[in-house]
Amino acid sequence: MPSYKNDSVHGSGYLDPASKDLLDVHMSMREEPDLGADPIRVVIADQDHIFIEGVASLLKEWEEFELVGKAFSLEEAYELCSREKPAFIMMGVTFRGESCAPTVKRLCDADSQLRVMVVASMGESGFVLDALRAGARGFGFRDEMSADRLRSLLWAQACGDIAFSGSLGTVLQGALLNGRPTDASDSVESSYFDSLDDRETKVLALLEEGLSNEEISQRLFLSVSTVKKAINGIIQKLHVSNRVQAAVVSARYNRG
Structure with a gap:
């Protein structure tokens, strides 16, 4: 089975969504008893109607997938899946501020x-931490979601893989799935977060999303050296050992 890159960088191991290799994988999947010969059935659920319609339009272009329903609330998502029995569902992680984890x-x-x-x-x-621990097998970030990236994520899910979007490192992936990946303390004093300046707070939010220094630089219109300086400040002020621990404790802190 080819390995998938869930980003737009064409490097070693990258599998283009339109490649013959991917078509071969799809055809072999259709021979599996649990998938059958029909397109893979998908439900999408989100509070953002425009986002849902955009994804729906893409799915119509990809013959390997079949959209069997759209839901705009958590209860609608559950009822739709119960009725349609899709192979997988892509859903927003929150609906009007409510976590999707219990529904997952x-x-x-x-x-x-x-x-x-x-x-x-x-x-x-x-x-996202809560949803993954509740049973979700992958996630993507809206701000980074291109058509190719979405297709790759759906493919990875269909193949039974755990699929993460973006540049999230393997250590943080372990944090999301297993809960105690690092030796960072279980809680960080709120005063530590209060000590961060505006730039450090913005950089920390992007660390939490798994972005690299270069990606943070582009997103915030800062030099890479400035980003590195901000990350060093974050590590010192939060009393952690590295950027991964900073991202983990930030996710826990924001989750409340």
Whole structure:
């Protein structure tokens, strides 16, 4: 099975969504008893109607997927999955401020074969932690979501992989799934976060999303050296050892 890169960088191991290799993988998947010969059935659920319609338009262009329903609330998502029995659902990580984690758990308890992917916006990493622990198998960030990246994430989910969007490191992936990946303390005093200046707070939010120094530089229109200086300040002020621990404790702090 080829390995997937969930970003737009064409490097070693990258599998283009339109490649013949990917088509071959798809055809072999269709031979699996649990997938059958039909397109893979997908439900999308989100409070953002424009986002849902955009994803729906893309799914219509990709013959390997079949959109079987749209939901705009957590209860609608659960009822739709119960009725349509999709292969997987892509859903927003929050609905009007409410975490999707309890619904993810209900869905996974009701159908152990259902694959759940959550979509988050900046600052929602704490909710992503909850959703992954509830049974979600992947996530993507709206701000980074291109058509190719979305297709790759859906493919990874369909193949049974755990799929993360962006440049999130393996250590932080372990944090999201297992809860205690680092030796960072379980809680960080709020005064530590209060000591961060505005730039450090913005950089920390992007660290939490898994962005690299170069990506943070582009997003905030800062030099890479300035980003590195801000990260060093964050590490010192939060009393952690590295950027991964800073991201983990920030996610826990924001989750509340």
